[in-house]
Amino acid sequence: MTVIATEGLSKRFPRVTALDRLSLDIAPGVTGLVGANGAGKSTLIKILLGLSPASEGKAAVLGLDVASEGGAIRERVGYMPEHDCLPPDVSATEFVVHMARMSGLPPSAARERTADTLRHVGLYEERYRPIGGYSTGMKQRVKLAQALVHDPQLVLLDEPTNGLDPVGRDEMLGLIRRVHTDFGISVLVTSHLLGELERTCDHVVVIDGGKLLRSSSTDDFTQATASLAVEVTDSDAHPDGTAALRKALEGAGIAVATVEREADGSPTSTRVLFVEVTGDPTYDAVRDAVAGLGLGLVRMEQRRHRIAEVFRTDSATADPSPGARPQPSPSQPAAGEPTPRSAAPHSPAHQHPAQQDAARQHQEGGSGDVA
Numbered sequence: 001m002t003v004i005a006t007e008g009l010s011k012r013f014p015r016v017t018a019l020d021r022l023s024l025d026i027a028p029g030v031t032g033l034v035g036a037n038g039a040g041k042s043t044l045i046k047i048l049l050g051l052s053p054a055s056e057g058k059a060a061v062l063g064l065d066v067a068s069e070g071g072a073i074r075e076r077v078g079y080m081p082e083h084d085c086l087p088p089d090v091s092a093t094e095f096v097v098h099m100a101r102m103s104g105l106p107p108s109a110a111r112e113r114t115a116d117t118l119r120h121v122g123l124y125e126e127r128y129r130p131i132g133g134y135s136t137g138m139k140q141r142v143k144l145a146q147a148l149v150h151d152p153q154l155v156l157l158d159e160p161t162n163g164l165d166p167v168g169r170d171e172m173l174g175l176i177r178r179v180h181t182d183f184g185i186s187v188l189v190t191s192h193l194l195g196e197l198e199r200t201c202d203h204v205v206v207i208d209g210g211k212l213l214r215s216s217s218t219d220d221f222t223q224a225t226a227s228l229a230v231e232v233t234d235s236d237a238h239p240d241g242t243a244a245l246r247k248a249l250e251g252a253g254i255a256v257a258t259v260e261r262e263a264d265g266s267p268t269s270t271r272v273l274f275v276e277v278t279g280d281p282t283y284d285a286v287r288d289a290v291a292g293l294g295l296g297l298v299r300m301e302q303r304r305h306r307i308a309e310v311f312r313t314d315s316a317t318a319d320p321s322p323g324a325r326p327q328p329s330p331s332q333p334a335a336g337e338p339t340p341r342s343a344a345p346h347s348p349a350h351q352h353p354a355q356q357d358a359a360r361q362h363q364e365g366g367s368g369d370v371a
């Protein structure tokens, strides 16, 4: 069963093609739609809601045609817009009741559902205060509440973590996850931050320049490749145990890197080696090399690749066709990802746009979790 299906969907504005022959099948659950600013995420949502006609192709939401059944879609779907659109002078309760009534709920049901929904998003205590005095996080929660109040089957959330600090973002992502686990509502959530979708979504769709780059389960994204963090002690025979191990592993044809920074930007110990895992023999080779050198093994930890790493090769830009699956290269750094010391600086010109965006966020200290 699919909740959203598009086929050859295009949207052309006079000066820009916002969506370019996009074909997607999205199953129930929590799906992340990721792309840099201008990738076409909001345009897709507006088409799916039946609010903006496509230039070409077709799309269906919950089996309903977006071109002819927009009203029926909006009855069954909740929408959280990206930008601030809340009236400052009314309370959350007044606003959400109004939105419930607009969705067709009778007055008493609208009030009941409003109270339940505001409780779910953690605004119950504050519900009678005017929205104008709310923090950004509280406003985002009001927007989420109005999307949920009419008990939709699907919600489309456009950049719900925008403007939130890391704690607020985590709370919002937790709420979004619970929208599905507690109420069985399917979610399509957009973000330009790859890392945050990885924790929240069952499935991730990546678009760039209106084209589909990749659509697959989060597990496929993150488990496709893996590395091993290895830390060893020094010994009298090997005063720099890390260097000795590195030499031994590289001599055995195993790719090894050290990194300067963790995903959250904090400096990493140069004593940690990141070893590319190509299969079970890699573990044996590390163990044997450590034992052979007579070093103590402090840490040997499986480290899953993160979504941003999947987009670190030039092939991401070279083959943007549907289903294209850029393969990570052990020799190149990911966006916002620890940079192997041995690697040449990675030119932004060669980065995938989503990657550049993620890297910029990272540099700005925006998310700290882009890779």
Ligand SMILES: Nc1ncnc2c1ncn2[C@@H]1O[C@H](COP(=O)(O)OP(=O)(O)OP(=O)(O)O)[C@@H](O)[C@H]1O
Pocket (backbone or CB within 6 Å): 013, 014, 016, 017, 018, 035, 036, 037, 038, 039, 040, 041, 042, 043, 044, 159
């Ligand atoms: N009404 C419009 N008229 C002209 N161009 C538009 C219009 N709406 C969107 N665009 C353009 O279409 C492209 C896709 O925009 P869209 O808002 O869908 O991107 P997005 O992925 O949601 O990014 P953002 O998060 O920055 O909103 C952009 O180049 C944008 O400038």
